Amino acid sequence: MRSLLRRYREPIFVAFLLALPFTVFAVKAKQKLALNVFDRTVISMTAPVEKFIVWSVQGVQDEWHGYLALRSVREDNLRLRRDLIREKSQSSAFAETKAENDRLRRLLDYTDKQGPIRSLVAPVVAVGASPHSHVLRIARGSEEGVHRGMPVISPDGVVGTIALTTAHYADIQLIVSPTSAVPALNERTRARATVKGTGDLARCKLEYGQRTEEWHDGDLLRTAGTVGFFPQGMPIGRLVNVSKKPTGMFVSAEVVPVVDFARLDEVIVVLGSQDAAATGGNAFVNASSVGANQ
Amino acid sequence: MILRALLVIALCLAAAILESVFPFVFHMSAARADLLLVVVLYLALNDEVIPGAALSLAAGYISDITSATPTCLYAFLAVFTFAAVRIGGNAVKTDGGPQSMAVAFAASLIHSTLAAVLFYFVAPGSEGLVLKFSPLIWSAVATAAVAPLVFSVLRRLDKGFVPADAALRVR
Numbered sequence: 516m517r518s519l520l521r522r523y524r525e526p527i528f529v530a531f532l533l534a535l536p537f538t539v540f541a542v543k544a545k546q547k548l549a550l551n552v553f554d555r556t557v558i559s560m561t562a563p564v565e566k567f568i569v570w571s572v573q574g575v576q577d578e579w580h581g582y583l584a585l586r587s588v589r590e591d592n593l594r595l596r597r598d599l600i601r602e603k604s605q606s607s608a609f610a611e612t613k614a615e616n617d618r619l620r621r622l623l624d625y626t627d628k629q630g631p632i633r634s635l636v637a638p639v640v641a642v643g644a645s646p647h648s649h650v651l652r653i654a655r656g657s658e659e660g661v662h663r664g665m666p667v668i669s670p671d672g673v674v675g676t677i678a679l680t681t682a683h684y685a686d687i688q689l690i691v692s693p694t695s696a697v698p699a700l701n702e703r704t705r706a707r708a709t710v711k712g713t714g715d716l717a718r719c720k721l722e723y724g725q726r727t728e729e730w731h732d733g734d735l736l737r738t739a740g741t742v743g744f745f746p747q748g749m750p751i752g753r754l755v756n757v758s759k760k761p762t763g764m765f766v767s768a769e770v771v772p773v774v775d776f777a778r779l780d781e782v783i784v785v786l787g788s789q790d791a792a793a794t795g796g797n798a799f800v801n802a803s804s805v806g807a808n809q
Numbered sequence: 810m811i812l813r814a815l816l817v818i819a820l821c822l823a824a825a826i827l828e829s830v831f832p833f834v835f836h837m838s839a840a841r842a843d844l845l846l847v848v849v850l851y852l853a854l855n856d857e858v859i860p861g862a863a864l865s866l867a868a869g870y871i872s873d874i875t876s877a878t879p880t881c882l883y884a885f886l887a888v889f890t891f892a893a894v895r896i897g898g899n900a901v902k903t904d905g906g907p908q909s910m911a912v913a914f915a916a917s918l919i920h921s922t923l924a925a926v927l928f929y930f931v932a933p934g935s936e937g938l939v940l941k942f943s944p945l946i947w948s949a950v951a952t953a954a955v956a957p958l959v960f961s962v963l964r965r966l967d968k969g970f971v972p973a974d975a976a977l978r979v980r
Binding site: 535548554558566572575640776 | 825833842865866869874880895923924927952
C-alpha cells in the first residue's frame with residue numbers, strides 16, 4: 516500500500532489539489548463572497564501598491580496633459596466635461612421628474628416616494644486581475660462606511676454593487692457580471708423587467724420583460740428603485756436586438772450599459788437614505804448634486 | 810526550493826497587480842492579458858509535478874482574491890490547466906518564443922471557456938450559458954503576446970537556482 520502511494524504520489528497529489536478547490540467552490544459558490552484573514556492580508560499588500568501605481572501614472576499623465584502639452588485645451592476640456600456631467604445629471608433628473616410628475620398627476624398622488632440619499636465619492640484604483648472578472652477596486656472601505664451589497668453609481672448611471680470590503684478598499688461587482696441582476700423599468704412605457712449580467716462588458720440581457728408590453732430598440736431602462744437597492748430612475752442601459760418569440764411570456768433583448776466601465780475614474784457609493792441616518796461629514800454628498808459640485 | 814517558491818509567489822502577486830492596474834490606466838476592456846495563466850503554463854511545462862501543482866494553486870488563489878470571483882474558481886482552474894498542459898505537454902516542449910505564444914493562446918481560450926461554464930453553474934437564476942467569443946479571442950491574443958516575456962522572466966529566475974542545484978548534485 517505504501518509503495519503504491521509512493522509510486523503514484525504525484526497523480527494523487529494533483530488529484531487532491533484539484534478536489535480541494537473544487538469542493539470549496541461547489542460548497543461556497545452560491546454563498547456571498549467572504550474574506551478570511553489571509554485574503555485580507557493579500558489584499559492589504561496588493562491594493563496600496565495598485566493605488567500607488569495608478570496615482571503615479573495618473574499624476575504623470577495629468578502633469579503632461581495639464582502643463583506640458585495643450586494646457587489651456589486640457590483645462591477647457593475638464594471644464595466642459597464637468598459641465599457635461601452636470602447637464603447630464605440635471606437632464607436625467609428632469610426627464611425622470613417629468614415622467615414621474617405626469618404619472619403622478621394622472622394618479623392624483625403627489626407623494627415623493629424617494630428621499631434624498633447619502634453617498635460617498637470613491638476613486639477607482641484598479642480592475643479585477645483576471646481578464647474575465649467584472650470587478651473594480653475603490654479606495655474606500657468599511658472604515659469609511661462602505662459595506663457589502665451597497666449600490667454604486669456614476670453620474671452616467673448604474674455601475675454595480677459592493678462585493679467585498681476590507682478596511683480601506685472595496686471591490687465592486689459590475690452590473691455586467693453574471694451574478695448581477697438589477698430591477699429595471701422602461702422609461703417610455705414604465706414596463707418592468709430585470710437587467711441581468713452576461714459576463715460581457717458591453718452587454719447585459721433583459722429578463723422577465725412581459726411580451727404583452729411594448730419594448731423597442733433604443734428604449735432607455737432605468738432603475739426601478741426597489742427599497743434598499745439602487746436609487747429610483749438611474750439610467751442602466753439601452754435596449755438592442757429586441758425580439759418577440761411566437762411563444763413564451765417574455766421578450767428577448769440585450770441591454771447596452773450607459774456607463775463605460777473601462778473609463779471610470781470615480782464612482783459614487785450609495786450609503787443609504789438621509790432619512791435612515793444623519794450625514795457623516797464632508798465626504799458625503801447628495802448624489803443628485805454630484806455633477807453640480809464637481 | 811522554498812526561496813524559489815516564494816519568488817514565484819511574489820512574481821504572481823506582481824503579475825496580479827499589473828493585470829489590475831494596466832487595463833485600468835490604459836482603459837483596456839477586451840484585450841487583457843492573463844499573466845497568471847502564463848505563469849501556470851510555464852510551471853506545467855518546466856517544473857516538477859508536486860511543486861508546480863502547488864504553485865499553480867497559489868497562482869489561482871491570488872487570481873481569485875484579486876478578481877472577487879466565487880471562492881476557488883480560478884484556483885481549481887489553475888490546477889486543472891496545470892494538469893491538462895502537463896499531460897499534453899510531452900508533445901509540446903517550449904522554452905518560450907512562438908511556441909509559448911501558441912500554447913498560451915490555446916490555453917487562454919480553453920481556460921476562458923471553462924471559466925464561463927463554471928460561472929454559469931454559479932450565477933443564480935441564469936437563463937443560459939452566454940459565451941461571447943470576441944472578448945475571449947482578444948484576451949487570448951493579449952495573453953499570447955505577453956507569454957514569451959513571462960516565460961523569459963521565469964526562466965531567468967530559474968537560472969539563478971541552477972548553480973546551487975548543480976553544486977548539490979556534484980557533492
